[in-house]
Amino acid sequence: xxxxxxxxxxxxxxxxxxxxxxxxxxxxxxxxxxxxxxxxxxxxxxxxxxxxxxxxxxxxxxxxxxxxxxxxxxxxxxxxxxxxxxxxxxxxxxxxxxxxxxxxxxxxxxxxxxxxxxxxxxxxxxxxxxxxxxxxxxxxxxxxxxxxxxxxxxxxxxxxxxxxxxxxxxxxxxxxxxxxxxxxxxxxxxxxxxxxxxxxxxxxxxxxxxxxxxxxxxxxxxxxxxxxxxxxxxxxxxxxxxxxxxxxxxxxxxxxxxxxxxxxxxxxxxxxxxxxxxxxxxxxxxxxxxxxxxxxxxxxxxxxxxxxxxxxxxxxxxxxxxx
Amino acid sequence: xxxxxxxxxxxxxxxxxxxxxxxxxxxxxxxxxxxxxxxxxxxxxxxxxxxxxxxxxxxxxxxxxxxxxxxxxxxxxxxxxxxxxxxxxxxxxxxxxxxxxxxxxxxxxxxxxxxxxxxxxxxxxxxxxxxxxxxxxxxxxxxxxxxxxxxxxxxxxxxxxxxxxxxxxxxxxxxxxxxxxxxxxxxxxxxxxxxxxxxxxxxxxxxxxxxxxxxxxxxxxxxxxxxxxxxxxxxxxxxxxxxxxxxxxxxxxxxxxxxxxxxxxxxxxxxxxxxxxxxxxxxxxxxxxxxxxxxxxxxxxxxxxxxxxxxxxxxxxx
Numbered sequence: 001x002x003x004x005x006x007x008x009x010x011x012x013x014x015x016x017x018x019x020x021x022x023x024x025x026x027x028x029x030x031x032x033x034x035x036x037x038x039x040x041x042x043x044x045x046x047x048x049x050x051x052x053x054x055x056x057x058x059x060x061x062x063x064x065x066x067x068x069x070x071x072x073x074x075x076x077x078x079x080x081x082x083x084x085x086x087x088x089x090x091x092x093x094x095x096x097x098x099x100x101x102x103x104x105x106x107x108x109x110x111x112x113x114x115x116x117x118x119x120x121x122x123x124x125x126x127x128x129x130x131x132x133x134x135x136x137x138x139x140x141x142x143x144x145x146x147x148x149x150x151x152x153x154x155x156x157x158x159x160x161x162x163x164x165x166x167x168x169x170x171x172x173x174x175x176x177x178x179x180x181x182x183x184x185x186x187x188x189x190x191x192x193x194x195x196x197x198x199x200x201x202x203x204x205x206x207x208x209x210x211x212x213x214x215x216x217x218x219x220x221x222x223x224x225x226x227x228x229x230x231x232x233x234x235x236x237x238x239x240x241x242x243x244x245x246x247x248x249x250x251x252x253x254x255x256x257x258x259x260x261x262x263x264x265x266x267x268x269x270x271x272x273x274x275x276x277x278x279x280x281x282x283x284x285x286x287x288x289x290x291x292x293x294x295x296x297x298x299x300x301x302x303x304x305x306x307x308x309x310x311x312x313x314x315x316x317x318x319x320x321x322x323x
Numbered sequence: 324x325x326x327x328x329x330x331x332x333x334x335x336x337x338x339x340x341x342x343x344x345x346x347x348x349x350x351x352x353x354x355x356x357x358x359x360x361x362x363x364x365x366x367x368x369x370x371x372x373x374x375x376x377x378x379x380x381x382x383x384x385x386x387x388x389x390x391x392x393x394x395x396x397x398x399x400x401x402x403x404x405x406x407x408x409x410x411x412x413x414x415x416x417x418x419x420x421x422x423x424x425x426x427x428x429x430x431x432x433x434x435x436x437x438x439x440x441x442x443x444x445x446x447x448x449x450x451x452x453x454x455x456x457x458x459x460x461x462x463x464x465x466x467x468x469x470x471x472x473x474x475x476x477x478x479x480x481x482x483x484x485x486x487x488x489x490x491x492x493x494x495x496x497x498x499x500x501x502x503x504x505x506x507x508x509x510x511x512x513x514x515x516x517x518x519x520x521x522x523x524x525x526x527x528x529x530x531x532x533x534x535x536x537x538x539x540x541x542x543x544x545x546x547x548x549x550x551x552x553x554x555x556x557x558x559x560x561x562x563x564x565x566x567x568x569x570x571x572x573x574x575x576x577x578x579x580x581x582x583x584x585x586x587x588x589x590x591x592x593x594x595x596x597x598x599x600x601x602x603x604x605x606x607x608x609x610x611x612x613x614x615x616x617x618x619x620x621x622x623x624x625x626x627x628x629x630x631x632x633x634x635x636x637x638x639x640x641x
Binding site: 016265 | 437440441444445446447448449450452453454456457458533534536537540541542543555559565566570574575578581582583585586589590593
């Protein structure tokens with residue numbers, strides 16, 4: 001059932017990706033060359049590129065055949081030809097994806113750890129001044145739109161007090177550096193973007209953890225644990241924490257969409273050479289094949305993570321069976 | 324004492340949230356009267372603040388304060404309508420799903436819930452980005468996009484509530500008296516969903532205002548609709564925005580407006596959720612709680628567990 005649901009979702013996503021460019025007013029290519037005088041085209045399309053595009057879309061064939069070609073193309077890893085970069089979409093994507101994954105991965109590790117520790121602590125000390133303080137700071141931080149937060153960080157720590165670089169992933173002067181120096185340079189450039197991401201996602205995870213922990217602390221088995229003479233430490237680490245962590249798994253997977261959205265904004269503000277910047281560039285240049293490629297990769301990633309979380313959850317929690 | 328404290332605290336938060344939201348909505352409604360200039364009017368570009376232009380002007384000469392006040396209209400109206408539409412549609416479909424489930428031969432609910440399952444997995448923001456890039460939506464189409472992906476959550480919550488409510492004695496009693504399905508739905512089941520729907524509406528509102536501003540920030544909104552996100556987008560594209568002091572009056576005001584609206588909605592959803600979920604009330608007496616973790620509550624509502632009434636033993640502080 002779960003597998004069926006996910007396959008159906010995947011099929012819908014793929015079909016949407018196929019249909020959208022064909023739903024645009026006029027011919028998908030009329031935006032790109034100057035054949036339609038009413039459209040202000042951002043670039044001139046050479047005849048050679050037009051042929052390439054036509055061959056990719058196969059626009060002269062019937063729709064059913066186009067759809068079939070599109071699906072088989074995807075299976076071969078063919079994501080199309082980027083108009084703006086004049087290179088295969090898959091190749092450009094690959095170069096950008098690693099930066100996004102690096103940024104997202106680092107931020108996720110940090111905000112998950114912090115969020116879980118703070119959330120559990122807050123729930124344990126519920127009602128205390130510390131708990132309230134944490135709760136209110138989360139409210140305050142959590143309300144900032146990620147791009148606004150990122151811009152303020154740039155202004156404060158990049159320009160007012162120039163502690164960190166304001167953009168990019170590496171120093172062009174250190175392009176030839178290897179080993180430790182290269183790693184240091186990359187880490188240095190990552191500080192502000194990661195900080196922005198952590199700040200914008202920490203509140204959500206903290207609240208989820210606090211809430212999950214509060215729920216667990218109200219359960220009968222916690223009372224039982226106290227009743228049999230367990231100490232605070234034992235109750236916290238052996239009974240409360242593992243159970244409170246369980247629902248976090250699904251929640252983290254469900255919040256992935258948010259994370260991607262946040263990463264996109266943060267990358268744009270910091271001109272970080274990842275997928276988010278790529279999406280913005282593709283939007284501005286109307287590079288539709290590129291846009292579709294990035295969309296497809298994002299969707300595949302999210303759906304895979306959701307499926308993984310679902311399957312893992314049924315493993316970890318025997319009370320839930322696959323329906 | 325602590326109970327009293329949290330009650331006042333909670334109420335204060337509701338009031339603060341409502342007041343903040345009220346100010347912004349009032350500003351949006353009264354824009355033509357309180358804005359010093361019409362938003363389209365052009366003045367000398369990049370003017371520093373003066374009594375004439377309290378926030379100065381932007382690079383083409385729009386008065387920034389007027390733009391900010393009119394921006395509230397665009398930002399708030401889009402999110403308000405989209406959130407309202409998602410909640411109502413979700414409520415409607417969720418109620419139908421919850422009610423038809425268990426009736427032999429009625430697959431409407433089943434179908435609705437499968438659609439919900441699929442839509443819940445698709446991350447909506449990237450999809451809306453793609454759709455906006457292709458179709459270049461106006462305000463109306465944008466609202467349609469947000470509604471299309473916004474209703475499933477409301478539907479899921481509504482269904483769970485209906486499922487738990489319809490097994491209760493008073494509903495059975497109403498049925499025994501001979502009340503029609505329609506009457507039971509409208510008179511008894513719908514009202515019980517209301518608190519959940521209201522909370523959902525506030526959270527959805529929050530989501531859409533963030534998503535809309537983000538979309539505009541990426542340059543995908545309608546350039547004619549100058550929302551706060553669009554202002555930020557223009558500001559961000561201005562070359563020396565970060566280096567000069569321009570950001571203080573061009574980036575901070577719209578950014579702060581979005582932040583404050585989101586904060587007001589957080590306050591509201593927080594207190595609404597305690598009201599909507601009686602189970603949380605016992606907790607709120609011993610501190611403050613905020614539930615964003617719905618599946619568990621949903622599960623319990625669906626299985627019809629009685630809400631916990633016994634207070635639990637206060638933990639010794641370490």
